[in-house]
Amino acid sequence: MFDLFLQGFAAVLSPQIFLLITLGVGVGIVFGAVPGLTAVMAIALTLPMTYSLGPAAGISLLIALFVGATSGALISAILLKIPGTPSSIATTFDGGPMMEKGEGAKALGVGIVFSFLGTIMSIAALMFIAPSLAQVALSFGPHEYFAIAVFSLTLIATLSSGSMIKGIFAGVAGFAISTVGIAPVxxxxxxxxGRVEINAGFSILTVLVGMFAIAEVIRVAEEARKRRDAPEPGPIMVKIKGFGFSMAEFIGQIPNAIRSGLVGIGIGILPGIGAGTSNIISYIIAKKRSKTPEKFGKGTIEGVVASETANNAGIGGAMIPLLTLGIPGDAVTAILLGGLMIHGIQPGPMLFITQGPLVYTIFAALIVAAFMMLILEFVGLRIFIRLLAIPKHILLPIILVLCAVGAFGLSSRIFDVWTILAFGVLGYGFVKAGIPAAPFIIGFILGPMAETNFRRGLQLSAGDFTGFITNPIAGTFLALAALSIIWQIYAALRPKKPSILSDIAE
Amino acid sequence: MTRNSELLVGLAMLGVGMGYLYMTMQLPRRGTVDATFFPYVLAWAMIGLGALQCIVTLQRGDFGARLGEKMQNVQKLTVLATLGLVALYILALRPLGFPIATILFLFAQFIVLTPTGQKPNLPLYALLSVISAAVIFMIFRYGFNLLLPAGPLTNLLP
Known part of the structure; x- marks a missing residue:
């Protein structure tokens, strides 16, 4: 293991890959920081550049974007009180008031350092859990994979934000779209x-780029010419000296950081929910455990630490099911999965055996990207703040062109560019109808996994359905899936408890 | 969203499910668990969820409640113009080639998205469109070996 790790570091520290990681983290931070730009967009428009790079370089760049974008959101969350991405919603609760009190530099310093620590904690968890989980997953057959896919599908559909009916519908619709093409078995x-272009089904990347990047561009286009009574707030320059906080404050936050990191990792592992949820949950836990809960919402570093440690801890957490089982937790890891597959890498337990060095290159890339994030956010903060002011009407059309290039580059077909537009319109329709897009994507990816393994499993047991229940692992996951649905129905029917938001407002 | 739009969403879900069911029924059958098994399950699930969405909405009491803001006409126009421009851009990619199609698309799209109350800076937009199209084309064609269609420029390129 140590040898593989050294090999991974040697690969990542080569000038080409190191430069790509630095660039990736920088671009990622910008996409995370600018509200309306997302991590999925950043990865989508960089993907075509990775087509001609080797797998190690390509994946390192994508991972750097992921790390940068997850952390970059804190910049606008603190300076503008607008979360750059949903993963920093809770950062605005205390980051914003700290900025108003003149403690903006401290809030940014705390956010950056604890983002880094959250990332490192989660990478450690990934490195310890993933290889052992892959060992266990090696013995999985079609029965187990079918059950895990069903369990993941039920989790994402029921836990996604908004209406449960719409969430489940989105998952089912994604599954339905995945049935287009030649059927398995x-x-x-x-x-x-009769169109040969879709014999192999729609490519994950065209669906993702359409549903997330193009739909987002259309959504922002809708806002671009809206008449406003008051102008939008502009970013304020903040200068950080040192880290912006004292050693005593840092030590005092360690228990909070460890707890929030564990929450972030745990939630990150679960399919369907990630940093967008964990930052709020860990904020609530931090407030409940705090000796001074009355300071929350008025500008305490505890709130920023909880939110920022948890959201970045989701990075390693989400990579665990992705690398070991090929199951993405959210849209960002789904597009990473698409990126891995473009380079001929099929995530799953076999990856750890057939491409061991590459797995450790991914681990090393994560660590280097975390350090680059720490350095770039401190050194380049002034540049990132300036970039917050880039006009969207200039940025979005260029992003659209890059998405079109990415789709065209998949197999040099204009058809794929039409596909991203079609899914963009669908994604925009989802936004307008209040249907979450993440379950759609997960349904689209896990659908074929569930169908293929269900049919293979039946073939293995000569058409006997009981094999799925009598197999201990498959049976457990199917029981958990059933329990999760029953629990959600029970929760929907029982008298409403105060929501998370009112809990925060307390 | 108003109760009416929630109902419309439910009806759309129902419609999608029924359309999918109809298409599934056209597929050849080869036993109980064949290529149509999952499509049937999914179609009925979508129909059931659509019906549930309609029922839940009809049971809601808040007739006029509106959770989101109503879209202004200028917003609808911007969305439609953006979709139209993207469609034209894709249509023009092969015949005009990437560089020319991109310059025209970017220029038009910059104007469409210029915020209300701000005057479009046409010379700047023209310059940005040409530079962006040229840089993207050169980087991908010569840096990443991605043969983007060049259209009439094909013979002029090295």
Whole structure:
């Protein structure tokens, strides 16, 4: 293991990959920081650049973007009181008031340092859990994979934000879209209308770029010409000296950081929910455990530490099911999965055996990206603050062109560019209808996994359905899936308890 | 969202489910668990969820409640113009080639998205469109070996 790790570091520290990681973290921070730009967009428009890079370089760049974008959101959360991405919503609760009290530099310093610590904690968890989980997953057959896919699908559909009916519908619709193309096992063409371009189904990347990047561009286009009574607030320059906080304050926050990191890792591992949820949950826990809960919401570093440690801890957490089982937790890890597959890498337990050095290159890239994030956010903060003011009407059309280039580059077909537009319109429709897009993507990715393994499992047990229940692992996951649905229905029917937001406002 | 739009969402979900069911029924069958098994399960699930969404909405009491803001006409126009421009851009990619199509698209899209109350800076937009299209084309064609369509410029390129 140590040898593989050294090999990974040697690869990542080569001038080309190191430069790509630095660039990736920088671009990622900008995409995280500018409200309306997302990590998925950053990865989507960088993907075509990775086509001609080797797997190690390509994946390192994508990982750097992921790390940068997750952390960058704190900059606008503190300076503008607008979270750059949903993963920093709770950062605005205390980061904003700290800024108003003139403690902006301290809030940024705390946010950056604890983002870094959260990332490092989660990478450690990934490095210890993933190889052992991959060992266990090696013995999994179609029964287990079917059950895990069903369990993940039920979790994402029921835990996603907003209405549960719409969440489940989104998952089912994504699954339905994945049935387009040649069917597994008996190779019947389904819903292709005689078009050879979709015999292999829609590419994950065109669906993702359409649903997330193009839909977001259309959504921002909608806002761009809206008449406003008051102008939007501009960013204020903040100068940080040192880290912005004292050693005593740092030590005092360690228990809070460890707790928040564990919350972030745990939630990150679960499919369907990630940094967007963990930052709020860990904020609530930190407030409940705090000796001075009355300071929350008025500008305490405890709140910033809880939110920022937890959201960045989701990075390593989300990579665990992605690398060991090929199951993405959210849209960002789904697009990472697409990026891995473009380079001929199929995540799953076999990855740890057949491409061991590459797995450790990924680990090393995560660590280097975390350090680069820490350095770039302190050194380049002034540049990132300036970039917050880039006009969207200039940025978005260029992003759109880059998305089109990415889609075209998949197999040099204009058809794929039409596909991203079609899914962009669908994604925008989802936004307008209040249907969450994340379950759609997870349904689209896990659907074929569930169907193929269900049919293979039935073939193995000569058409006997009981194999899925009598197999201990498959049975457990199916029981958990059933329990999760029953729990959600019970929760929907029982008298409403105060919501998370009112809990925060307390 | 108003109760009416929530109902419309439910009806759309129901419609999608029924359309998918109809298409599934056209597929050839080869036993109980065949290529149509999951599509049937999914179609009925979508129909059930659509019906549930309609029922839940009809049971809601708040007739006029509105959770989001109503879209202004200028916003609808911007969205439609953006979609139209993207569609034209894709249509023009092969015949005009990437560089020319991109310059025209970017220039038009910059104007469409210019915030209300701000005057479009046409010379700047023209310059930005040409520079962005040229830089993206050169980087991908020569840096990343991605053969973007060049259209009429094909013979002029090295």
């Amino acid at each position: 008996d190779a019947i063409a389904r819903f292709t209308f």
